[in-house]
Amino acid sequence: MILSLLPSAAHGGIGGGFQYLTTLIVNRRVAVDAGALGVYGTPKEQAEIRHVFLTHTHLDHVATLPIFVENIFLSDPSPVCIHGSTPVFDCLQKDIFNNRIWPDFIALSQKPESPFLRMVPHEPGQTAEVEGLKITAISLNHVVPTVGYIIDDGKSAVGYVSDTAATDEIWDRLNQCPNLKAVLIEVTFPNDHQWLADISKHLTPANFKDEVAKLKKPVPILALHVKARFNKQVVKEVLALQLPQVEFMEFNKVYEF
Numbered sequence: 001m002i003l004s005l006l007p008s009a010a011h012g013g014i015g016g017g018f019q020y021l022t023t024l025i026v027n028r029r030v031a032v033d034a035g036a037l038g039v040y041g042t043p044k045e046q047a048e049i050r051h052v053f054l055t056h057t058h059l060d061h062v063a064t065l066p067i068f069v070e071n072i073f074l075s076d077p078s079p080v081c082i083h084g085s086t087p088v089f090d091c092l093q094k095d096i097f098n099n100r101i102w103p104d105f106i107a108l109s110q111k112p113e114s115p116f117l118r119m120v121p122h123e124p125g126q127t128a129e130v131e132g133l134k135i136t137a138i139s140l141n142h143v144v145p146t147v148g149y150i151i152d153d154g155k156s157a158v159g160y161v162s163d164t165a166a167t168d169e170i171w172d173r174l175n176q177c178p179n180l181k182a183v184l185i186e187v188t189f190p191n192d193h194q195w196l197a198d199i200s201k202h203l204t205p206a207n208f209k210d211e212v213a214k215l216k217k218p219v220p221i222l223a224l225h226v227k228a229r230f231n232k233q234v235v236k237e238v239l240a241l242q243l244p245q246v247e248f249m250e251f252n253k254v255y256e257f
């Protein structure tokens with residue numbers, strides 16, 4: 001399995017090392033979250049993405065989804081599949097594809113001449129099979145309904161613990177996963193902003209330590225989703241934990257599992 005984290009700052013500019021938006025690409029064909037998806041590469045490269053899985057509807061995870069769908073329209077006879085839970089789809093319909101923020105691509109897709117996208121329900125606990133991958137959604141503990149994913153190609157499995165406060169179910173599932181090769185997990189605010197992490201249901205490095213201690217397998221742990229304005233402090237506090245399994249995920253690096 002090949003995995004990469006898209007950069008989200010304007011190409012080549014100052015700020016290239018900061019993560020403002022979240023999108024992971026799996027095997028060039030599947031995107032997990034669409035924060036930066038619509039501003040990555042060329043329309044042709046974007047059109048290679050045939051499935052988008054959405055963890056939740058916060059803007060850093062869906063911001064450029066509408067741009068992406070527009071960019072790739074008519075590039076392939078079959079529409080791109082958007083996978084998400086009922087609350088995610090309700091929000092996309094009411095708050096994004098509502099003919100005010102952006103055209104209602106969901107309604108337009110009912111017409112044979114304008115198949116922009118296909119909405120594929122994917123509720124927590126369910127496993128979708130696409131592009132040779134089994135992708136299982138697991139509920140997390142965030143301020144809006146949010147899932148993490150276990151992505152399994154039969155040989156390797158990777159866990160993605162998206163936006164969350166303390167959680168247990170996904171760790172139980174990952175500990176039972178026989179071919180687990182890596183876990184990606186958020187760490188958002190520094191320790192002196194615990195109050196902000198608590199009200200927004202995110203992890204500080206102190207919480208991160210408690211979460212990763214729940215993993216009983218010696219696989220690499222890749223940290224991501226650091227708030228840009230706290231980047232230096234969060235990185236320092238995580239490195240001070242001296243956890244040998246942990247490293248920060250780099251943008252555009254090809255991770256092979």
Ligand SMILES: [Zn+2]
Pocket residue numbers: 056058142163
């Ligand atoms: Zn969020």
Ligand SMILES: [Zn+2]
Pocket residue numbers: 022058060061163225
């Ligand atoms: Zn987020």
